[in-house]
Amino acid sequence: MARVFGIAAAVIAALALLVLALLLLNRGDGEAPDAAAEIHFTAAGDFAATKDTAAVLTKNASLSPDFILALGDLSYGPPGGEQEWCDFVTSKVGTGFPFQLIAGNHESDGHDGSIGEFSACLPNRLPGIVGTYGRQWYVDVPAGDPIARFVLISPGLVFPESETPWDYSPGSEHYAWTESAIDGARESGIPWVIVGNHMTCLSVGKYSCTAGEELTNLLISKKVDLVLSGHEHLYQRTYQIGHGDDCAEIVPDNVNEECITDTDSSLTQGPGTVFATIGTGGSGLRKAHRADPEADYFAAYSGTNANPTHGLLDVAVTERSLSAKFVRASGGTFDDSFTIRRSLGRAAEASFIDDCAGLACGLDASTALPTQ
DSSP, X not given: OHHHHHHHHHHHHHHHHHHHHHHHXXXXXXXXXXXXXXXXXXXXXXXXXXXXXXXXXXXXXXXXXXXXXXXXXXXXXXXXXXXXXXXXXXXXXXXXXXXXXXXXXXXXXXXXXXXXXXXXXXXXXXXXXXXXXXXXXXXXXSSSSOSEEEEEOOTTOOOTTTSSOOOOSTTSHHHHHHHXXXXXXXXXXXXXXXXXXSOOSSOSSSOOOTTOHHHHHHHHHTTOSEEEEOSSSSEEXXXXXXXXXXXXXXXXXOOOGGGEEEOSSEEESSSOBEEEEEOOSSSOOOOOOTTOTTGGGEEEEEBTTBOOEEEEEEEEXXXXXXXXXXXXXXXXXXXXXXXXXXXXXXXXXXXXXXXXXXXXXXXXXXXXXXOO
């Protein structure tokens, strides 16, 4: 009888361990636990030096982000005026604030100042940068234990020594560099990949796919979480867009509804990519074309004919989630927000081994987590 009670006690103990294991492995609903680290950054492009620019920079300072991604088209001023514009920026955001640059078409070729000169007076301030600051670079944040890799590239831009736009087509050096930067983040287990560049592809604005169709499809195929751009003087955000059985690729000037993986503002990481254009840094805004053939890809947009508002995208990133909202600085009352949550895949799998030898019973609890 004592042996029976002993076995029963062991079974109860094993079941208790099983329940505890399931609770620990399935905390939340399969999502990653909250992490202590948080990245807080902003993003905008197409600045100039207007009263709206001053309002955007002042708003940025009030948000107290860790850094800003300045997505190109900086001063719109003549060559030689770079330092004056940098002084204007630092007078609003603070000396030493990480005002992180990627070139736009106005300064890549030196027409409205030089990206080299802007990079000298607004230098990189994030540790661990790889590549050429202002042109093509990436950085892991935080440096010691990163939760996001930021990849900044320059498709469609002409630099003085190149004479033709940098080539980001398959087989090119820049395409390979971009692919390697994204793959390296995944292989290192970095939860989030965010790409920034000046040019756009999908748009309800003035321009066609200046970033390049093949590069855009690369970013989608690699499941980049968020792609940020400028160039279009408006704000626009797509739904989550991904490849699948009925969406082999994105084709500009056309909408394939099968490429839209989610249409609300609460998203799950993995099925697709969100593209956001924040060309609202202070330069004059332009019209958003509601009848554009790509309009059905977009969840939100603002332009001169749609609640015109200057401002920034304000983004908070943890291991578990990426939350972004458009923050007004001047003009209208437009707002937009979305959140991408990171899921760790299927729930824990556990089994109780009902073969007891003496008073010893077994418990096997395991979980399967997806690779990034």
